[in-house]
Amino acid sequence: MAEKKKILIRIGSLRHGGAEKVLVTFLKNLPPGKFEIDLLLNLYSGKYLLEVPSWVNILYLNKGEMITTNRLQDLPTKAFRVLFQKFLKRFPGLLYQFILKGKKYDVEFAAIHGMRDEILNSLQKSSKKIVWIHNDLKKTEFHNYTDEEFRKFFGFDKILVISDQIKRDFENLAQNKFEQNKIVRIYNPLDTEEILKKANDETLDCFVPRNDDGVPIFMSVGTVFPQKGFDRLLKVHKRLLDEGFPHHIQIIGDGYDFENIKKLQHDLGVTETSTLFGFTNNPYPIIKDADFYILSSRYEGFPTVLFEAITLKKxxxxxxxxxxxxxxxxxxxxxxxxxxxxxxxxxxxxxxxNPKNFKIFDERLKSYEMPFELENSVQSIVKIIDEL
Structure with a gap:
């Protein structure tokens, strides 16, 4: 029997973000025992920790909750974490010797683009290297990703991208057929059966059945930081209320910008007509209960949450x-x-x-089938790893 491939996967933490959820969904749907996996987190933190299969070995650089504020009492811990992680990035030999215990890996996998340099600077030159790109790095928010910075990703053996747009961006910078063959479009693993099952669970603490007041509900889900545009959503909400269009806004998610969004909600005077739920492990009953799903993002890679909304026929x-x-x-x-x-x-x-404008979408969604299956997405990645 062939020896299991030893894989190192790196990601910042397992907080409630799209890339983190996708990674955990992938791990949960791997055949147990197929690979020997070490999952190395910069910070042992996040809601998805509990969902990682028991056979995956979790390692970490620091432990504790993510610090999203600059409170005086938190600064020493925050500074130590940053310096410690930078130190290990500068001297990877210490990381591989003391945290990874000198283990040899067949594959090293950057689960987000931010782990590019950590994986490419690995001391294990013989390992095959993969990166998973979840964002559109051509957007101005990623202004440091010049063409030269983009070119560094071609140091990987495989570049997994989650949308055709991102694939085209990389293909345009590929200098030959060999580099073009490194780029692979992969659909994010999405467990539609789990979504439908969870959508019918209305026992959540935060779930409140809607009032029968006939007022439309627009809802959105995402990590609360500027990328998601929740500030824009609340400003539009206020504008429409002032013009005499009654409606409610619901936002599910947490993040470093949560208090700023809460303050904006208060400053706009819309605390009665908008709800900030914070994070919940199961947003699906709330999505199911809403009339509209709204994506207000400034940029994305491939917003998996839209496929969740499509699954729930929103x-x-x-x-x-x-x-x-x-x-x-x-x-x-x-x-x-x-x-x-x-x-x-x-x-x-x-x-x-005129809500009737949206009836056509209802009809199309009734007969719509996802362009992929969870099993196919997982198997596509497994095949890439097997063939490296």
Whole structure:
């Protein structure tokens, strides 16, 4: 019997983000015993820790909750973590000797683009190296990703990308066929059966059945930081209320910008008409209960949450960010709006003025089938690892 491949996977933490959820879904659906996996976290923290299969060996550089504020009492711990991680990045020999105990790996896997240098600077030159790109690095928010920085990703043996747009960006910088063959489009593993099952579980502490007041509910899910555009969503909410369009906004998620969004909610005077749920392990009953799912993001890679909304047959309004037209089939499955505050405003106003405009999406979603299966996505990645 062939010896199991030894794999090192690196990611920052297992907080409630899309890349983290995708990684854990992948691990949960691997055949136990197929590989010998060490999962190395910069910070042993996050809601998805409990979902990692028991056969995966979890290692970490630091332990404790993520510090998202600059409170005086937290600064020493925050500074130590940053310095310690930078030290090990600068001197990887110490990481491989003392934390990884000198173990030899067949494959080293950067589960997010931010782990690029850590994996490429590995002392184990014979290991095959994979990176999983979840974001559109061409967006201005990633201004440090010049063409030269992009080119560094070709140091990997395989570059997994989650949308056709990101694939094209890499292909345009590939200098030969050999580099082009490194780029692989992979659908994010998504467990639709689990989503449908969880959507019917209304025992959550945060779940409150809707009032029968006929007021439309727009809801959104995401880590609360500027990328997700929740500030834009609340400003549009206020604007539409002032114009006489009653509706509710619901936002599920937590993150370092949560207190700023909470303050904005208060400053706009919309605490009665908008709800910030914070994080929940199961957002699906709340999504199911809403009338519309709204994606207000400034940028994305391939917003998996839209496939979750599609699974639950929700009417969708989404800003035109990477992956959206691909997922919504150029507007056949949902309304794609300009990536701006005005775009979000026009989309929501259209829904509130004439909800019948969205009936066509209801009809199309009834017969829509996902372009992939969970098992196929997982097997595609397994095949890549097996063939390295």
């Amino acid at each position: 009417k969708i309004i989404a800003t035109d960010v990477s992956g959206v037209k691909e997922m919504l089939e150029d507007g056949k499955l949902g309304l794609v709006v300009e990536n701006s505050e005005d775009g979000i405003y026009e989309g929501m106003k259209k829904a509130l003025e």
